[in-house]
Amino acid sequence: MLFFAKVYHFMALNVLLAYIPLELSFHFKKATKQLFFLLGMFWLLFYPNAPYLFTDFFHLEQLPIYHGMNQLFGQSLSAWLSFSLLTIGICVYGYLGMATLITIIKECYRRGLFKSRWHGVIFVIVINALSSLAIFVGRFDRLHSVHLLTKPIQTIQIIFLQWSVDKGLFIILLTGLQLILFASIIGVRALDSEVDGEKLY
Template identity: 75%
Template sequence: MLFFAKMYHFMALNVLLAYIPLEISFHFKQVGRRMFLLLGSFWLLFYPNAPYLFTDFFHLERLSIYQGMNQIFGQSLSDWLSFSLLTIGICVYGFLGMATVITVINESFQRNILKKKWQGLLLIVLINFLSSLAIFVGRFDRLHSVHLFTKPVQTIQLIFFDWSVNKVLFVLLLTMMQLILLASIAGLKGLELIE
């Protein structure tokens, strides 16, 4: 994206941010319970960057291949390259990042942090709800994960204490979308290639 997408250079940063929870999840098995809780906290701070990628699909409207409602798609190869790079970045890092929720839940059960199935399901819903809140402030208030460190009070206030009807509806919609995507990911994890 950084080198080939002529109009989606910003996606390189978005994909990098979505990779952070994936990288953190690689280290869960190597640490003890306390360090897992610390790593899990950092994971939760950066996790919303993965499902946030799916909101970047609206940038497709900038491509000339989508101009005109009644026209056949354009054949601009550079636009189709941009389309491909955007879609690959969103899907690969969006889905891989979201799959780390399953890793967090499994590790939490193995460490006896969670003991019952309903606790795992409740944690999944809570993670996705918090993620949807973060996506809302990221998309509409233009906050980034780093603002939790540079402007912690304003960021927390904006996330948790500044509500509107649109914010509630958006958060509920995105929470449902994430739950459906996670259910799809969980279903795909059970598939195996036939030899």
Template identity: 35%
Template sequence: MLYIYLTVVKHNSFYSFLLLNTFLAYIPLEVAFHMNEKQPKALYALLFIVWLLFYPNAPYVLTDLFHLARFNPYDPQTGLMTMNLHMWLAFINLVASALACSLLGNWSIDYVTDTLQKRWGKKQPLWHFLIVVILLVISSIGIYIGRFLRLHTAYLFINPKWVTDEILSMWTPRMLIFVIFMFIIQFIIWVAMTLYRHGLNKYETDCQK
């Protein structure tokens, strides 16, 4: 976040929103660090609710990549990409933020799912898969709310009635299709990270033999 401040916000760039979005995406990661299966039920429930409310901010940053459309990277005369360093800096900032937030958020969703399984005594892989799918669907709905209704998580505490009314009236076929799209990309990231972790664990196990 300090890097984003120094390279974007300090220069009054259009991409100053990255600082807030990255900070919001970091909150569920920080909350996850404080969660474990041995906590009192009330404390765990409170942390889980906070995590769930803020988690969609992590994959939400992926949608910020569309802001790259503000740039025209091609020279109109040659048709080749231009060496516009401001454009490339914005590209790096957007992609780095999107990757970091989505990957670290992916870790938190797996970790939180593990704690839920341990608390419920449901340690089978199928339960892990089902819980992750449910959380990804909720997250996808949250992305829609943030991107198109422009509702930040903080609004839930500032004006909950207005937020509730907006959410109840948002359900349309197009909205559901968007939710499916967001679920697909999150699910692909989760599968890729899961395969990577399993491969890494297998490698470490083989090395210990």
């Protein structure tokens, strides 16, 4: 993206931010209890960057591929290269980042923090709802994860104290979308576990 994309250079940063929760998840298993909670906090801070990537599909309109109402598609290879790079970044790191939710759930069960299956289900719903809230403020209020560190009070006020009907409906819609995407990840893992004889939880 950084070297070949003519349109979507900004996606290099978006993909990097979506990689952070993936990198953090690699260290969950060997972390001490205190370090696990610290990593978990940073994971929660950066996790929304993964599903946020899927909203970047709106940037496809910048490409000169679709020529109006005549439904003809242009054959510009550079435009289709940009399309490919955007799609790869969104799908690969969107799904890999969201899959870290499985990693942290399994670790919570292993450490005895979750006792029943319902704990995991509730955790998924809450994380996806918080993530949808973060996506809203990121997309419409132009806030980023780092703002919680640089401007914490102002950022928290915008996130939790400024509400509207559209904001609530957006969160419900995006939470449903994330649950469907997460279910597809679970489905792929379930198919793989049938082969390996491994249980997800």
